[in-house]
Amino acid sequence: MITICKFLSQAETIAIGALLLAFSGPVFAAESADRKPNVIIILTDDQGWGDISSHGNENIETPVMDRIAAEGARFDRFYVSPVCSPTRASLLTGRYHNRMGVSGTSAGLETMALDEVTIAEVFKDGGYATGCFGKWHNGAHYPYHPNGRGFDEFFGFCLGHWNNYFDTTVEHNGKAVKTKGYINDVFTDAALDWIDDVHEKPFLCYIPYNTPHTPFQVPDKYFDKYKARGLDDALASAYGMCENLDDNIGRILDRLDKHNIADDTIVIFLGDNGPNGDRYNGGMRGRKGSVHEGGVRNAFLMRYPAKIKPGTHIETITAHIDVLPTLAELAGLDTSKTLPLDGISFVPLLEGKTMGWPDRLIFSEWRGKGSARSQQYRMAVEGGKPQLYDMIADPGEKNDIAKKKPQITNQLKKAYDEWDASFSHVSTVPPPIPIGHDEMKTVILTCSEGIWEGELDWGGKHPNNNWATNWMSTDCVVSWEVDIVTAGKYSVALEYICPETDLGSTVYVEVAGKRVEGRIDRAHEPNYLPSPDRVPRKEVYERTWGHKELGSFELPKGRSRMTVKATTKSGKAVMDLKSVQITRVD
Template sequence: MPRLLMLLSLLTSVSTTTCLVTPTLAADASRPNVVMILADDQGWGDLSIHGNQNIATPNIDQLAKDGARFDWFYVCHLCAPTRAEMLTGRFYGRTGVRGVSTGQERLNLDEKTIAQYFKEAGYATGAFGKWHNGMQFPYHPNARGFDEYYGFCSGHWGHYFSPELDHNNTLVRCEGYITDDLTNHAIEFIAANQDKPFFCYVPYCTPHSPMQVPDQYYDKFANMDPSMKNRDPEKEQVGMTRAALAMCENVDWNVGRILKTLDDLDLAKNTIVIYFSDNGPNSWRWNGDMKGRKGSIDEGGTRVPCFIRYPGTIKPETQISEIAGAVDFLPTLLDFAGIETTYPQPIDGRSLKPLLTGKEVAWPDRALIASRNHQISVRNQAYRLDNDGKLYNILEDIGQRHDVSQQHPDVAQELKQIAQQYRTEMLPKDDHRPFTVGYSASTPLPARDGVAHGEIKRSAPAPNCSYFTDWKTTEGTITWDVEVGEPGTYEAIVYYTCPTENVGVEIQAELLGQKTAATINQAHDPAAYGPERDRFHRGAESPVKDFKPFSLGTLELPQGHGTLTLSAPKIPGGGAIEVRYVWLNRQ
């Protein structure tokens, strides 16, 4: 066993095996439903239950009061890593997730997800929102244990009012404001499966940018001067705070809708409801004097709200003082559901059921890891060791102002040893995984996953929701590194825009020695939109356009690894096209 696994097993007492190989239900176990709600970029301080007087979140507050409230709950510094830890019960550095875009967000295929465990145990499984752990099959949520999926697979989305979304790997149009619409679909799933056990995952995409929210939520905050500000008020952008708080109140309203649905269907008593966030706040705003924000591996970037309600099993007003994290959800929920299993790989999480049910058990101290690139921070029950080797007693100094490493050299040395082993075994490595084609009938290859050559540029710095533009000459190309998993005939469809003066441009797709080309004979030149609905400037987020599909013909592809190249052999006008996707659809 690697040294880090030995260290962590001593600190966490994780059991990696039980009696059964295939998940089954214990004979006398009831089968609780599970609803897991995940906010995106909501900080610990973005709730009224945590003392923020700028905001009212009555539904989430009541959820916390009706169940368990975690004092010290930890996730990762960014979105995709937290989702990987929740899905697998393992530190994200083990899972293949390296970042948040261009393929680095993908969860390795040998990882087994929490949805797969529940599905194998007979649960209906559905996810409604931001996936962010892989787009192409077999990385897509439908291939990772979710029967039903509605949302988007990227990390960022450019517009929140009736945007384009993915419904079971098919492009559809959202109806209305995205958070409301995701909730509608989650409610429909709950109602459709009320007579069987279900696992319903609702990963919202707000208050992540773009900072868009309906008037009915924003009007309250439009002219607010927040009474509570960030610990460094000169850093706070009040316009961003206003928009984020309005988006959080919309999330609260939608949480209330889900809870009401469970009540109306008489499901609440047998449903575990979890609410948490994926990282710290996405701006400098009030966050309980903690250091850092989203992207940081200090307290403010990794400590988030977490509440769990299970009527009749978890007592109201339960307060959990032990540290816990996203890695604990998988073993905890399997434990509550009575699903016994052998984990295919060692996990880092620990079942929190004894703490949640008030059972008297030994609870050894443990270490939770926060990492960003080559930076490591380690948190145990009382202390945080930061990346610079400074030690803080968080129970006495939540703001991380006083280094106590000299007063507690043994603690500092122990946590440094854990950090060093993590560096040795789990730091990001070069990622050479190609994008997978042919593992489903239709495979999208978005601009996010492509590489532009020549003068071609992205529509915005953040790749996730971008498209390729400024394609002026025949020297420009766009490429995707792909692996074709199944040989066959594939139709290549490009999603494009083209002004009238560029009609007649020829576009060619080439892969694994095969070529197909077609001439764009119809203009499609829609205006970009999105920023006009922003409550605060969007920064790196791309605007959006309504792209049109156009068939380039078919390719007879062998199985293999190669480069899909999109080129423009003939450009009779002033340029070529803009590109949002190429889809390869198996015939």
Template sequence: MAKSRIFGESLFASQTTVLCACLIAGSHVITVSAERPNVIVIMSDDQGVGDYGFAGNPVIRTPELDAMHAKSGYLSKFYVSSVCAPTRASLMTGRYNYRTRCIDTWIGRAMMDPDEVTLAEALRDAGYRTGIYGKWHLGDNYPMRAMDQGFQDSLVHRGGGIGQPSDPIGAEGKYTDPTLIKNGKEVPMTGYCTDLYFDAAMDFIQESTDKGKPFFTYIATNAPHGPFHDVPHKLYDQYRNIDFTPILVDTLKPTKFEQESDKLARIAAMITNIDQNVGRLFHKLNELGIGDNTIVVYLNDNGPNTRRFVGNMRGMKTAVDDGGIRSPLLFHWPAKVQAGKTSDALCAHIDLMPTILDACDIQLPQGHKVDGRSFLGLLTRDHLNWPSRRVVFQSHRGDRPQLFHHFAIHEDPWKLVHPSGFGKEGFTGQPKLQLYDLSKDPRQESDVSAEFPEVFQRLKKGYEAWFQDVSSTRPNNYAPPRILVGTEHEMSSVLTRQDWRHCQGKPWAPDSNGFWLIEAADAGDYEIELIFAQDHPEGTATITSNDVLTQLNIPSHKQRGHMTPLHLPAGKQKLFVEVVFGGKTQGPHQVILTRK
């Protein structure tokens, strides 16, 4: 699929985008640096801002990340979105996720528009080898897969995490010995998932170094995201008898305390395992002699997945309070960044792409909008003019954003926020906005709206302008992207509940249903297979596409093998499967659509 690559600043970010000078040849990205740095970005999943020894956590052990912190540049006021897919869209594009069509984490709204220009594409087009290992969460089907969006080597899981309805059949919920997707193919693996991602990344780094090619390696772990049943056993045993009281936010009754302590032991084991792998990675870079000129970035994607220590802030995952949207940003580049160089400037996930391109002397073609600015100078120069800016974070459930719902706008030191609740859509009436001076009140305990009405109004108007700007990025801006089927890029499309448009019951419940928005480039014949997760009696399935109905008898007690021919016309269509078991209707667990 051809991409429109037009670079130009958004109105909202008109004074925030700072990119390096470079050369452009035709529509391709090129570079002017002879000694380009390698780039590694590591992002954990649901690890909070306080889950590090260097952040003051007295329980969770992160010695390798503590060592990285000591020898790296550090942004102490770095922000991400409150949930994972929006952060990933912003990181990959340098743009607010509302510009990218990625507005939620499931039911078709974690898919990113394929016309977005990604960091991987920019680096690939500049001659870098590109590889991703772990979590993508921006689309599982063509043309939205990581391998379609600039990554030449890809080892990922589907959906938002292992243990979700997008898992390959027969490998459901397996952190150990998972089945992963290697360049579009399901591959059974041996080992623990985080170890496997780092192993594959280091193999890719070795190959790139042997070829004399610069590389971009994106390691996005699904740990410490739940489920928590399958964790590194030796580390779990070490944490099982630890007192987690020092990092608990709430006072719990004995039974609840025991359950929470066990969960935290599992989360801590996953975090320390990531930490150990970071140590392995640095050892590999030094072994190859490339550590000095390799950028290694570490961050987490949102707040922690339980109510636990977040430093002097409040909040957790899904919250727009600071504890839900803060991350450390470690930037290790010995060739350019002095160990211990720290900045407290207001920075965010939208800044990572322009910063890396700046460091690599790469620029996208003229005319393309980004919202971020390069923070490289904050870490490489003693004095940098860092103009005042505003950054906005908004994440909630639903098919399209709602004005004022669950958002925060920051203009250092101010924060205007409406924490109306992730998953609590549809508020009515006037929003109850709160204003905080974070320099004096990082825990957001004293609303100063009445004391600073001019600041309140300025930020309120700024948010309204931002919302209008991002919402008008393209015509019908919030329409869900469509899965393209029957192309040479993906002849067999696995359609899962991750990307269906939910229409019955709770989205992932056994009795729920939904449909997929697909598009066929041309008319063609397919075979469709229906897959069921639960045991079931005999039933009947009705498959509908563009008002053409196909019926299929479903034998009892059979998970797979329910197949029938299906003809799809060219163009956009809705694929809907309704199954009746014992008088009750539901949808399939997964559908596999294969072009004949």
């Protein structure tokens, strides 16, 4: 634990102590639960701190989120990572994302190392049923998949964003499922059905919703409501999506009441980073992707009627890394199997025991920029000299006081550098894709995860759900590092698009010295699927893909490189390629 007392002046230390003491009243209810608590963790995607009405936003209505805070605890200075997959990794493990190789949001860089122990594994070992419903974004292939990280039940998707939010296809425990309705409603339905099935035993339910992340798709009733208030399309979409989230959270609370388990259920709500647009955020500096306050401070609301008194308000700094140790303590679970935790349990804060609480630093990093946050200061490094801001006197970070307080600046910068160096040995190369597990016999290797050679182009701007296009030469190659975990027979197929005029190219897939080859002999040139976007999107639009079986081969166990390449080109281009699908054939 890095402390800050040694370099704060006496007056500053006293000021912070007085601030903490102001919130040291008894906030835990006297009674305790008769059984281990259920846990519901609700995480939203790109909903900033300011996208909640009780945070001073007069343009949005979120009565259920406000209710959770009123009936439990509101953590006023709670910090996450600047973007989505790092926040998820830290929330799930109690450790900074940098320690587990999570250095990006796509192309396999979002994948957590296998030696990490997740909150689901801790709770499953403690006798809990475990379920995840929504956007995973920490590894797509078993055992990096949710079903391999402690979740008995998974209903959702594993990538960083999804192409369409209405009547879309997601997966249920590794199998594709066509859904009907709006995606958040569908995820909530699945979570509620699961709770109905398991509520007689303790359960951990993780619901990482995928909105208000773009594309901006939202049911009419929500969009129309905010448009009628004079908001532009983007803002009406974002606020409408947040209100839809609020309604779905209300459905979850109602189901707890129906089963008479509300008092014994911990409900947590938080967002994963700052807002994905320039909108109200309490005057804080920065938005999604920033290491300043507006990019990493988010809501953290926690209700537990059996323990937490209504109206509890905590201003001590806390973070996503604290959630696992806190919940484990509340549930009486063992965390000895985890790797060393960066987080600490904030149960003492909930009990009003702030005396002796450590003066700590919370770190943020993204794409070479970083910051260290103490109770009073934020030090930020963004390529130049370190900046320092007094977050009590200057919450909007408008006045850099690094020159006025060089000792504090240097101490915070030194602490940040030591933290940064502590994971310098961690590889940021994506792990090889496992193939052949019993639990997931079909593996889909997407082009966004591959290594490209030649003058291939993306089908759109962002890698997630994207494909390779402009395949104009037989010199072009897409390959993947793979790990064949079970020797045996495997079948191979391509997801492709090819117009009639380009038919006839010959393509092969090779791995471990074995090759299957086929001719693109069936035209498939679909239109883009209808996408009811309120605002033109940055992501690719959804398409249907042709399926071409190439054949099967026997593969040995071990690591290798899988390659897809054309040997002949009959027309202007070989094809557009979305993925290679490989299936273990028993």
